[in-house]
Amino acid sequence: MMPGFWVLVRRDLQLAVREGGAIGTALGFYLIVVALMPLGLGPDLSLLSRIAAGVLWIALLLAALLSLPRIFEADYEDGALEVMATADLPLELVAAAKSLAHWISTGIPLALMAPALGILLNLDIGSTPALIGTMVAGTPAISFLGAIGAALTLKARRGGLLLALLVLPLYVPTLIFGITAINAVALGSDGFWQSFAMLVALSMGATVLGPVAAAAAVRPQLQ
Amino acid sequence: MMPGFWVLVRRDLQLAVREGGAIGTALGFYLIVVALMPLGLGPDLSLLSRIAAGVLWIALLLAALLSLPRIFEADYEDGALEVMATADLPLELVAAAKSLAHWISTGIPLALMAPALGILLNLDIGSTPALIGTMVAGTPAISFLGAIGAALTLKARRGGLLLALLVLPLYVPTLIFGITAINAVALGSDGFWQSFAMLVALSMGATVLGPVAAAAAVRPQLQ
Amino acid sequence: MTNQSITQKLANPTRFMGLSDQLLPWLAGASAAIIGYAMYLAFFVAPPDYQQGHTVKIMFIHVPSAWLAMMAYVLIAISSFGLLVFRHPLADVSAKAAAPIGAAFTLLALITGSLWGKPMWGTYWVWDARLTSVLLLFFLYLGLMALRSSIEDEALAAKLTAVLALVGVVLLPIIKFSVDWWNTLHQPSTGLTTTVHSSIRVPLLVSALGFSLLFFTLHLKAMRNEILRRRVKALRMAEVDRAQGSQAPVAAS
Amino acid sequence: MADTLILARGGRTVVDRLSFTVDAGHALVLSGANGAGKTTLIRALAGFLLPVEGQIVLEGGSADRTPAEQCHFVGHQNGMKSSLTVEENLLFWADFLRAPGAGPGVEPPKRVADALTRFDLEPLSDIPAGYLSAGQKRRLGLARLLVAERPVWLLDEPTVSLDTRSAGLLAALVNAHTAAGGIVVAATHLDLGLDRADELRLGPREVAA
């Protein structure tokens, strides 16, 4: 069973690298959305540092969101998903492998880039470890829950928008704990570890729930 | 020449209505992103009303952004764009018709919804006419410039993300003048008409530049 | 603009390769020497600023890179025009080679600028009009590179990138103006090149010259690499064709 | 119709110095192994691909329209929207492709009804196009040929997925079109059974195959 899993993870990563820097594009988008916020909210630095954690998380959500269709779409359209459905690997593990590849190729790079963007928002540099830590811990939930949305919208036109609509509410808990954790460090309140533990728990729950629900959503669409 | 133009606009609107409520989805996304902001930024009301105009514009940009692929993608994939290229209507006007349909089916509904969302952000109700006015005046730039991005990314993998990366910088002037105009009314400074005139000028420029550039981008991709 | 006129005289890549091969060592040597001299002037001759102290030395890197960041975009725009209108064989090579270099100089200007900002303004970044428009220029570079890299067919990628580059030209002044209007925290221009004392102005101009030469060295080198890469690819294609038994000639790059 | 064409795909020459003419009232069948360049040639005729060298001329066509604007192109895709019904799809194309200067002539709705009948699609006319089977979709794509009048038909593997009966229908329509003085260029691996057809065999590019 397992060999097929890793073969698939490797291929998806290979495609992410090969297909014109999917990773670079996600990072670029992240950078632009963060830069857009001060343009919209005004250049007041103390205001910016107050909302920095929120902006970093929301922009990260949006960047990850836009790359979610990649999880299933191409394989659905070119028929690869059908073939995978006739393989020995259960569809749940196919979904898990694809979500994992998405996390490695999108979640982690975004998390690592966040501190650099924090500078633009005048975020305290001392909070860099907390920033990276919470984001690495929280992003699995984004990839694995996002897979559900990606699977549900396979047959829908304009998947992107609908996908966002379905998935954003699922991200609210991760968003809230992620922001609380960072602010605990950056603004110096306590409760960091508590929020961090919740983030890890949410991510772990997502790695189970996501693939099961995604597989259930993919199956009837293969008719 | 012109008959083909309006036939196409009508069909695109028909498709927007028919294909699973594209419009409703854009509105839903707009609502969710605006609702997410207080979650991310904290519930301080005076802070919220200070940044309301910015949040409304940024969220509108993102909602419109996600619906941009609709302009060309489906017609490219099912071969309709090829057939249109052999029609008498020049490709520039095809692009213009499709951008116009996008504006009517996305830009206008989003603009009309903005005041309702302004309430969530504690925006002064008196600024409703200014809000709707600037948004109706500014959104054509979003559709017509967005068409350039939609055309450039037809053959690119992960269109959505790349599209956003290409198009967001083009939106900066519209964003800035849109926000300045609303704030002029809501926060009671002057200069509304100046910004408004700039918005109109930007939109008019976009209706020329957009279709020409979009057609130039579509043509080589029909090979 | 030496490279520009050479590019125009040369109709074919082969002559370009020959000429650039001879030119390159000289350019490289000159830029190294001039930058070295400028740095000597900057660090040992120019006096520390009475207000800014030694941090003023950042200027001798910051200002030239900011200028080159903008000049590189102009070069890309001209090349793109050459590709779309005249289909000049070298135009795309030039545009493609200039993009990463321009982006690098933009990044350099951003980084040196923020390093300078920390002691001067107490923060690495402010949302000032000039800073914001440079950041947006950087985004445009990113967009050019991302678009090119995400399209497999190189000829197509070249055309689309050129369209985007020209759209960017229309946009850049608009961005500059709009940001100027929007922002109130504008840093007043110091009018360095003309009014400031020659002990600072001279090293700055020498440094700018050196950096420009460096830019052309890098650009020429990158163009040569790109041409060679295309030749290798054409040869591989030809091999495939031969394997398929075709006598058809391969399109020369 | 075409003169010493050289066509390239992705930097490789695919069609090398090819010249041919198709007379009014004749069909040209392109054949050749996979990868021989049939699709490439048809797409060049439709104006999507600029020839590296050579040119494509349509003699006797109206001067103010490009050759491409006087062609019907039916490629691998059908250009039909799956959320519109069969009839709505055809009606759109009938309206959209109508030449601007066209006199009253036959009205689009009438033409569409006619095309539906000819391709046996009438019983399906109210069904969204997305529900059709592969062959039904193909017939719908071909029905577009009848909703607007154009002298040249360019067909890329038109019989893919068609059953024998439908293939026969298509052949009859092509024959009728050429009999009325039209031109047809079709790429195919099968024998279509056309009258007045010449064959152009594209060179064996893939010798190994």
Added chain:
Amino acid sequence: MADTLILARGGRTVVDRLSFTVDAGHALVLSGANGAGKTTLIRALAGFLLPVEGQIVLEGGSADRTPAEQCHFVGHQNGMKSSLTVEENLLFWADFLRAPGAGPGVEPPKRVADALTRFDLEPLSDIPAGYLSAGQKRRLGLARLLVAERPVWLLDEPTVSLDTRSAGLLAALVNAHTAAGGIVVAATHLDLGLDRADELRLGPREVAA
């Protein structure tokens, strides 16, 4: 193999009470007009569509794997990534489709090389799959049949876009597979020229047509 199947698409019954068996070492050719339900039936055999009634049994297959897991399915799409080369694509499928408990047997790279040779794709093996012509893509899709061993092959219009030579190749491979005791079910409008093949004609569902 199948027992009183009833299959429905979008609420409409498409295949009504159909029973058939295919013996090991035999091929079954599905024919019938457009819309008769061939694709529907094949997708049901591959397990994508649950029968409204009836069941599909594979006798003599391994008990711990569903029938679908013992089938190779080749539908209208080929499941190949256009940015990977021809060889990388096949290698992925060879690795991915290898049965978990499979002994050493023939190694995937060897199998891939073999499949490439058999489908005349060797000269193209380093080219990204996106550059292939329609027929070359189809051959690549079919080459997947050879990179992992499975007793049942389900082919939906396998000869679409293939030139005669390649169609012949395919027929030979299908014959070899059935000769070795495999089962093949193929939907097609053309005569494939198979040995040991039965034909199943699906009823004319399209009443008007």
